Amino acid sequence: YLYDEYTPRLRATDSHTAFIKIAEGCDRPCAFCSIPAMRGSFRSRRFGSIMQEAQHLADQGVREVVLIAQDSSRYGEDLGDIDGLAILIDELCKIEKLEWVRVMYTYPTHISDGFLKAVANNPKAVKYLDMPLQHASRNMLKAMKRGGTRESLERLIGRVRDAVPDITIRTTFIVGYPGETEEDFEELMKFVKNCRFDNVGVFTYSDEEGTPAFELGDKVDSEVAEDRRARLMSEQASISKSINEDKVGRVVDVMFEGVSDESELLWQGRLEGQAQEIDGLVLINDAPEDFLPMSGKLVKVKITEAHDYDLVGEIVDAKPMESRS
Incomplete structure (x- = not known):
């Protein structure tokens, strides 16, 4: 089910901020995730429907709209728009009463130059990228069916920062995934230290019945997983504080x-x-x-x-x- 501009809504956010769902479902094969089974295949909401809801929200006093989906970066592909998310951002930024347009839940393999250009060039598009990466070890990325390597992710982060120099990058990681070794975790730690993300969320893996990961052996002990989460969050807290200290006086x-x-x-x-x-x-x-x-x-x-x-x-x-x- 994909709601439209006529669907009654009960907003749970402050009066000045509202979430707008731009797509539903996901076609990614991530081994730990049940969303494709629960939500179905990826399908974008109609462009006009999103614009109409955004205008209505702005007229009600909303000043920030947050675009969400299970895979926001693919918005419009199934509607025939190669760079649908960039087009959507451009148009939303023309709504007079809106101040901020934010995008959440992008996927690393679909960060297009057009999207980065839209974020860089529109004053109302917040310079913010929410991009869950889940891990950096080649072994773990392969086991999670995410693909890529630490090196390819570092190149992506560099490309994003070159395109939008002052961008804030938020990401999330899973530790304690079946088969994760201390070596895999240390590679993730080095990746986080090197990339210096602004904001990071870290979750310990938990089995979800019906997913490929549920069937995997070599489970990581829960105490080990929690220790890794705490170590990574401690490292990130130091990074975040250092980044924040650079803002003092501004x-x-x-x-x-x-x-x-x-x-x-x-x-x-x-x-x-x-x-x-x-x-x-x-x-x-x-x-x-x-x-x-x-x-x-x-x-x-x-x-x-x-x-x-x-x-x-x-x-x-x-x-x-x-x-x-």
């Missing part, structure tokens, strides 16, 4: 969200490199006297402190920013 655009979840004495917002709920936040501890809190408003914030995942800053410009076009 004045950046932040989407204001309201009172902080951590303290009523703070406000919070997000940089374009921070996706809602899964990445860090900007905690705001000061603002000009004439600042009027308004959810979804873009404000200028000077970053004053850096932590592993969150930043702290003060609003330096309380005037509403003109819509980016």
